[in-house]
């Protein structure tokens with residue numbers, strides 16, 4: 004049996020209908036460098052999805068590799084209760100310099116969903132221990148995505164992932180999210196005052212008394228199709244949370260570390276959440292690591308004599324893994340010393356321009372929205388009416404298959420094709436990726 008046959012014999016791939024693999028066999032990636040992946044036959048693919056949005060500074064980045072190799076011979080892992088180590092301490096010190104103000108206490112886990120679960124439990128227990136036992140529920144935005152464990156699914160609202168499990172999930176309050184492409188108020192992102200915020204206001208009036216926290220993806224609802232909304236929404240939400248004593252939980256798992264053009268999406272609005280979840284780009288896409296960071300105010304609600312029973316009894320075996328911390332430290336160093344965000348801003352402008360030049364006039368391209376290097380191409384069957392393609396046509400998937408053949412990883416979100424490349428992508432690589440993308444679209448539409 005060759006590798007592909009053995010793969011199909013043993014492996015249940017994530018987020019896949021395995022029957023699809025009958026006509027689209029898994030591609031065996033042998034090695035990678037920068038934004039390029041190479042399969043076992045030597046064919047190259049441009050990784051414009053950053054290997055599920057986590058690869059920040061290119062594959063096999065020599066500086067990150069060197070840090071991990073150095074750590075490997077010192078300490079690979081150690082229990083993180085009572086024991087500690089320099090890489091974790093230094094990492095928190097570095098992150099506290101770049102995180103939105105006031106986020107100073109770091110609770111480690113090992114994937115994004117786990118960081119969200121941690122945030123939810125933290126918010127609930129904070130309210131409980133500060134005399135707000137009645138605040139038991141959560142709010143979230145419609146079309147939100149926060150991961151796939153039971154708690155994280157509960158505060159998500161994408162039927163694609165959650166529908167079947169609804170009987171297992173928490174009863175969460177869903178606030179209608181901004182929908183800027185099809186804005187019901189007839190506004191556009193640059194000239195609105197977040198009129199749609201009235202939904203949040205109404206929900207808070209009715210339910211804030213029983214709500215401990217609201218979780219959101221700031222500015223960019225990633226899994227929903229890279230839906231982008233303006234910073235004024237976040238400003239209003241921060242103020243609303245303050246006036247109703249509801250914790251604001253920012254899930255920056257996808258948006259953190261320069262993806263939106265600033266270090267964190269919250270920075271566009273100049274706000275700080277009470278709790279932030281970070282993962283994905285944190286280690287540059289090398290090691291599974293996530294952190295839930297909060298304020299001293301939240302932290303202090305748990306700080307008491309042991310017998311008062313206020314401790315946060317939450318743990319993960321791999322909390323604070325030293326290899327992950329060293330990778331994350333390397334990422335912070337590179338971001339700072341090589342001025343990655345400044346350089347990425349130039350490429351971001353270039354990428355958007357190239358995509359617009361090539362595709363904006365296409366009859367099936369409704370919008371090309373962008374923030375940072377992230378660009379989303381909304382495919383529609385009718386541009387004027389903004390009518391969606393019937394999902395059974397799997398239009399995004401058809402183009403994705405062509406793109407794979409053309410050497411481009413363009414895994415879509417329904418009818419949305421997107422670029423979310425490593426921040427270090429070059430002009431030449433952008434040119435080639437856009438060329439392969441346009442060719443793939445034109446083969447289908």
Ligand SMILES: *Cc1c(COP(=O)(O)O)cnc(C)c1O
Nearest residue numbers: 114115116148149150254256257
């Ligand atoms: C990816 C993602 C998660 C989940 O992270 P996992 O590591 O896949 O569990 C949660 N929230 C957002 C916004 C994400 O993009």
